[in-house]
Amino acid sequence: MTFEDKLEALANLTVRVGNNLQTGQRLYIRAPLETAPFVRLVARAAYQAGAKFVEVLWADDALMRERLRHSSEANLTEVSEVYFGAREAVVAQGDAYLSILADDPAALEAEDGERVGTVMRAIGARGRPSLQAFGAGAVNWSIVANAVPAWAERIFPDLEPAAALEKLWNAIFTCSRVDQPDPIAAWTAHLDALEGRRSLLNTFSLTALEFTAPGTNLHVGLPALHRWEGGSGRTKSGIRYVPNIPTEEVFTCPDRNNVNGTARASKPLSYSGKVIEGIEMTFEGGRVTHASATRNEDALHKLLETDDGARYLGEVALVASSSPVAQTGLLFQETLFDENAACHIALGRAYQFTLNGGLEMDTPSFMAAGGNDSQIHVDWMIGTPDMTVTGIQKDGSRVALLEAGEWVF
Amino acid sequence: MTFEDKLEALANLTVRVGNNLQTGQRLYIRAPLETAPFVRLVARAAYQAGAKFVEVLWADDALMRERLRHSSEANLTEVSEVYFGAREAVVAQGDAYLSILADDPAALEAEDGERVGTVMRAIGARGRPSLQAFGAGAVNWSIVANAVPAWAERIFPDLEPAAALEKLWNAIFTCSRVDQPDPIAAWTAHLDALEGRRSLLNTFSLTALEFTAPGTNLHVGLPALHRWEGGSGRTKSGIRYVPNIPTEEVFTCPDRNNVNGTARASKPLSYSGKVIEGIEMTFEGGRVTHASATRNEDALHKLLETDDGARYLGEVALVASSSPVAQTGLLFQETLFDENAACHIALGRAYQFTLNGGLEMDTPSFMAAGGNDSQIHVDWMIGTPDMTVTGIQKDGSRVALLEAGEWVF
Numbered sequence: 001m002t003f004e005d006k007l008e009a010l011a012n013l014t015v016r017v018g019n020n021l022q023t024g025q026r027l028y029i030r031a032p033l034e035t036a037p038f039v040r041l042v043a044r045a046a047y048q049a050g051a052k053f054v055e056v057l058w059a060d061d062a063l064m065r066e067r068l069r070h071s072s073e074a075n076l077t078e079v080s081e082v083y084f085g086a087r088e089a090v091v092a093q094g095d096a097y098l099s100i101l102a103d104d105p106a107a108l109e110a111e112d113g114e115r116v117g118t119v120m121r122a123i124g125a126r127g128r129p130s131l132q133a134f135g136a137g138a139v140n141w142s143i144v145a146n147a148v149p150a151w152a153e154r155i156f157p158d159l160e161p162a163a164a165l166e167k168l169w170n171a172i173f174t175c176s177r178v179d180q181p182d183p184i185a186a187w188t189a190h191l192d193a194l195e196g197r198r199s200l201l202n203t204f205s206l207t208a209l210e211f212t213a214p215g216t217n218l219h220v221g222l223p224a225l226h227r228w229e230g231g232s233g234r235t236k237s238g239i240r241y242v243p244n245i246p247t248e249e250v251f252t253c254p255d256r257n258n259v260n261g262t263a264r265a266s267k268p269l270s271y272s273g274k275v276i277e278g279i280e281m282t283f284e285g286g287r288v289t290h291a292s293a294t295r296n297e298d299a300l301h302k303l304l305e306t307d308d309g310a311r312y313l314g315e316v317a318l319v320a321s322s323s324p325v326a327q328t329g330l331l332f333q334e335t336l337f338d339e340n341a342a343c344h345i346a347l348g349r350a351y352q353f354t355l356n357g358g359l360e361m362d363t364p365s366f367m368a369a370g371g372n373d374s375q376i377h378v379d380w381m382i383g384t385p386d387m388t389v390t391g392i393q394k395d396g397s398r399v400a401l402l403e404a405g406e407w408v409f
Numbered sequence: 410m411t412f413e414d415k416l417e418a419l420a421n422l423t424v425r426v427g428n429n430l431q432t433g434q435r436l437y438i439r440a441p442l443e444t445a446p447f448v449r450l451v452a453r454a455a456y457q458a459g460a461k462f463v464e465v466l467w468a469d470d471a472l473m474r475e476r477l478r479h480s481s482e483a484n485l486t487e488v489s490e491v492y493f494g495a496r497e498a499v500v501a502q503g504d505a506y507l508s509i510l511a512d513d514p515a516a517l518e519a520e521d522g523e524r525v526g527t528v529m530r531a532i533g534a535r536g537r538p539s540l541q542a543f544g545a546g547a548v549n550w551s552i553v554a555n556a557v558p559a560w561a562e563r564i565f566p567d568l569e570p571a572a573a574l575e576k577l578w579n580a581i582f583t584c585s586r587v588d589q590p591d592p593i594a595a596w597t598a599h600l601d602a603l604e605g606r607r608s609l610l611n612t613f614s615l616t617a618l619e620f621t622a623p624g625t626n627l628h629v630g631l632p633a634l635h636r637w638e639g640g641s642g643r644t645k646s647g648i649r650y651v652p653n654i655p656t657e658e659v660f661t662c663p664d665r666n667n668v669n670g671t672a673r674a675s676k677p678l679s680y681s682g683k684v685i686e687g688i689e690m691t692f693e694g695g696r697v698t699h700a701s702a703t704r705n706e707d708a709l710h711k712l713l714e715t716d717d718g719a720r721y722l723g724e725v726a727l728v729a730s731s732s733p734v735a736q737t738g739l740l741f742q743e744t745l746f747d748e749n750a751a752c753h754i755a756l757g758r759a760y761q762f763t764l765n766g767g768l769e770m771d772t773p774s775f776m777a778a779g780g781n782d783s784q785i786h787v788d789w790m791i792g793t794p795d796m797t798v799t800g801i802q803k804d805g806s807r808v809a810l811l812e813a814g815e816w817v818f
Contacts, residue, residue: 026487033445033467040471047479053487054476058442058467062449067463070456078435078462082495089490 001179003169009178010144011041013245015049017187018142019096020241023050025140028090030057030083031100035146039100057083061107068111068119076118079126087130090139094237097134097141104150105333108273117302120272124306124375135351136359137234140241143336145172155330175246175325175337191242194231198250200409201228204399206391209316211343213387214264215280220316220345221258223370225355228252233353246325248340251317253354255370257286259313266342267381270333274299279380286312288347303347309374314350318343321385321405335379342383343402348374410588412578418587419553420450422654424458426596427551428505429650432459434549437499439466439492440509444555448509466492470516477520477528485527488535496539499548503646506543506550513559514742517682526711529681533715533784544760545768546643549650552745554581564739584655584734584746600651603640607659609818610637613808615800618725620752622796623673624689629725629754630667632779634764637661642762655734657749660726662763664779666695668722675751676790679742683708688789695721697756712756718783723759727752730794730814744788751792752811757783 001009015021027046031039043054067076090097108116134141147168149161156164173179177186206226211218230250232240265279278294288311293300304310319326319342326341350371352358358366363373389402400408410418424430436455440448452463476485499506517525543550556577558570565573582588586595615635620627639659641649674688687703697720702709713719728735728751735750759780761767767775772782798811809817 033442036442036469036471040469040475043472044475044479047476047481050481052484053489054472055489055491056467056469056472057491058465060445060449060465062445063452063463063465066449066453067456070453072456072459075456075461080462080464081498082464082466082491085494086491 006169006173006178007038008041009183010173010176011038011045013176013178013183013187014042014098014142014144015045017184018144018242018245019098019140020239021046021049021051021096021140022239024052026053026055026093026095027051027098028055028057028086028095029098029100030059031146032059032061032102032148034148035100035102038146042098042100055086057086061104064108064119065111068108068115073115073118076115077122079122084126084130087127091130091133094235095139097139099141099143100146101143101334101336102146102148102151103334104148105154105270106273106275107150109275111273113274113299113302116272121306121375128375132352135353137236137353140235140239142241142243142245144176144245145334145336147172151334154333171328171330171332175328175340177246177324187242191231194247194250197407198228198230201250201252204391205394206399207394208258208392209401210390210392211263211382211387212390213266213382213384216263216382216387218261218263218283218382219259220313221255221370223253223255223355225357225369226252227354227356227358229351229354244336244340246337246340248323248325249317249319249344251315251354253350253358253371254313254316254345255286256312256350256367256372257370259283259286263345263382265380265382266384267331267338268295268333269378269380270335271299271303271378275333276300283313288312303376303378306348306376307374309372310348310376312347312372312374313345314348314372314374314377315346315354315379317345317379318389318402319383320402320407321383338381339379342381343387343389344379344381344383346377346379348372348376348378415578415582415587416447417450418592419582419585420447420454422585422587422592422596423451423507423551423553424454426593427553427651427654428507428549429648430455430458430460430505430549431648433461435462435464435502435504436460436507437464437466437495437504438507438509439468440555441468441470441511441557443557444509444511447555451507451509464495466495470513473517473528474520477517477524482524482527485524486531488531493535493539496536500539500542503644504548506548508550508552509555510552510743510745511555511557511560512743513557514563514679515682515684516559518684520682522708522711525681530715530784537784541761544762546645546762549644549648551650551652551654553585553654554743554745556581560743563742580737580739580741584737584749586655586733596651600640603656603659606816607637607639610659610661613800614803615808616803617667617801618810619799619801620672620791620796621799622675622791622793625672625791625796627670627672627692627791628668629722630664630779632662632664632764634766634778635661636763636765636767638760638763653745653749655746655749657732657734658726658728658753660724660763662759662767662780663722663725663754664695665721665759665776665781666779668692668695672754672791674789674791675793676740676747677704677742678787678789679744680708680712680787684742685709692722697721712785712787715757715785716783718781719757719785721756721781721783722754723757723781723783723786724755724763724788726754726788727798727810728792729811729816730792747790748788751790752796752798753788753790753792755786755788757781757785757787
């Protein structure tokens with residue numbers, strides 16, 4: 001297969017499996033300018049699948065930098081009504097939505113952190129209603145990755161730019177299974193396997209998970225109503241879609257107030273344009289009572305200070321060390337990939353669909369049932385090849401879930 | 410001055426003179442993807458001028474081609490609600506609007522003409538309310554040009570691509586007066602001169618214009634309420650702005666039903682992705698009764714068949730042959746430039762502000778006063794270096810306006 005063949009296969013997979021675009025649906029695509037060649041292939045695949053219209057909401061880090069450097073302070077709380085209005089239209093109209101990931105994780109690292117924070121908080125607050133609607137099954141949405149030079153050079157600093165880009169593209173193609181003879185069939189089999197494991201986990205009726213690895217000794221309580229998810233999602237209207245390409249995780253809702261112990265990051269965390277390294281946290285009664293990092297610790301503290309819920313967990317996820325993403329041996333510095341290489345936890349908002357009946361709950365009820373609420377949702381990796389994860393059942397019996405990083409059930 | 414200096418000067422001129430952006434205004438920019446470097450400079454200049462926010466509405470011909478080739482026929486009447494919704498927000502909010510011109514005039518020439526027509530008619534109909542509001546002084550809007558390879562290679566087919574691009578940029582800089590030591594001062598002087606001539610023309614109280622050149626012998630009646638415009642415009646809220654960079658024309662409203670004679674194009678016309686050459690038309694009682702072209706005549710006939718008003722004139726404009734645009738000796742194949750190199754007439758809608766009191770008229774009143782109504786407004790060039798233009802006054806006396814292509818008043 002040529003590069004073009006694989007890129008076209010990725011575009012088709014995205015439309016047919018990621019969004020599972022229905023005839024007559026509009027497709028909205030959020031994409032950085034640099035991804036235009038891939039966007040056009042996605043648009044072609046969408047029209048071939050019967051799209052009513054393809055709208056592209058282009059993003060540009062360089063434009064954001066001009067704003068951060070030259071806007072008055074007071075105007076930094078303005079947001080793009082074109083973008084957020086479009087997201088609300090997607091929800092109202094029941095359209096499909098695709099996000100193309102191709103950011104340089106350090107794009108804003110040189111900018112004034114206070115100003116970046118002001119902009120990000122305004123964006124977070126304005127985007128929240130549509131984000132919640134996406135989480136509540138209003139939209140068949142997906143995220144897929146596109147290699148770009150800034151990202152490739154960060155992962156492969158010792159390679160020539162063209163070689164780095166090619167290597168990142170190949171890693172994306174492998175992780176997304178589009179270098180296989182029939183990518184759509186490969187995804188059907190993969191989703192069946194993930195969904196089988198998620199069903200088993202739901203039958204275990206666990207009350208807690210225990211994570212053990214060097215630097216990590218963490219007890220994560222699970223709410224009575226917790227529900228394991230992973231692989232595909234389903235809209236309220238019944239469309240099955242795959243939110244993330246790639247995806248290798250099964251995940252659920254932790255009990256907001258019942259997390260205790262210590263956790264050590266197994267990979268750096270890229271947040272708001274900064275790469276935070278060497279994270280360690282202590283939890284007491286669900287709350288982060290101590291947090292340190294060996295690089296960009298101030299960014300970590302800002303993250304935790306976003307709001308009250310930013311100090312509590314909203315997701316716990318299991319991933320085997322043998323996942324194709326882990327097998328690449330790469331640190332992608334992008335959650336979409338790195339979260340599929342290792343077990344992880346997320347600070348901030350829990351997904352309402354990870355509690356049974358959660359989509360029908362208002363926020364106080366959701367929190368009373370163990371869910372967390374916040375403006376943020378930030379995954380960070382704790383899984384290592386020597387991690388053990390044990391499930392605790394209602395009667396106190398223990399179920400081995402992962403040993404030495406691998407599934408054992 | 411380096412290229413970067415001139416590009417930055419063009420961005421500053423656009424914001425300060427073109428839009429005359431006011432502190433606290435939002436700026437919406439419509440721009441092809443390829444113009445991103447210039448867009449970012451415009452955004453910088455806008456934030457430095459106190460913009461509240463800069464929204465960019467990106468356009469992409471390649472995406473349009475995917476749609477034209479792969480969408481179902483029925484869905485070709487869909488339009489971008491993101492784009493047109495944004496234009497309506499600009500009108501409702503009193504924001505500033507900038508259009509960056511950088512199209513390949515032949516971008517859609519290889520596409521199915523019927524399908525292109527279907528898309529263009531839908532776009533024209535959907536965009537009409539905001540276009541009218543722009544014409545009625547709701548918005549301080551401007552258009553400026555950005556050189557791109559496809560456009561440059563079309564104008565300079567014999568040059569290497571890089572040399573062609575450089576030559577086109579230099580022509581844009583010269584025509585836009587940004588290679589002068591103080592471009593903003595140069596524009597102040599230029600606008601004063603244009604506006605002086607427009608004032609004189611208004612004092613003449615003309616009833617008709619006569620155009621004479623080889624192949625052209627055209628009598629264009631002027632309505633009693635006609636008003637000469639040119640140079641800057643002014644919003645209802647009082648902001649002075651310059652709709653076109655460059656601009657060299659003074660123009661007014663012809664009498665819809667009082668145009669007689671023949672006209673021959675002095676330049677090709679680029680419309681809807683096709684370059685129409687060798688146009689000749691005959692007018693009787695205002696209406697085009699015969700139209701021919703030596704290339705793409707079918708596109709010309711389609712244009713005339715858009716609606717009833719497409720066969721009547723909506724603008725008549727005077728330009729001296731010595732204008733800096735004419736002096737480049739180039740055929741830009743873009744109206745923004747070519748209309749500033751030669752006298753021209755426009756098929757289709759008349760601007761309501763070119764009749765005294767026109768902005769307050771409804772369409773029937775506007776048409777009763779001599780104005781024309783249509784979905785389209787398409788300029789085409791009739792001016793040549795040997796053209797004579799004579800004004801006829803109420804008492805029948807004749808005023809020489811242009812002789813051998815030059816101003817004589």
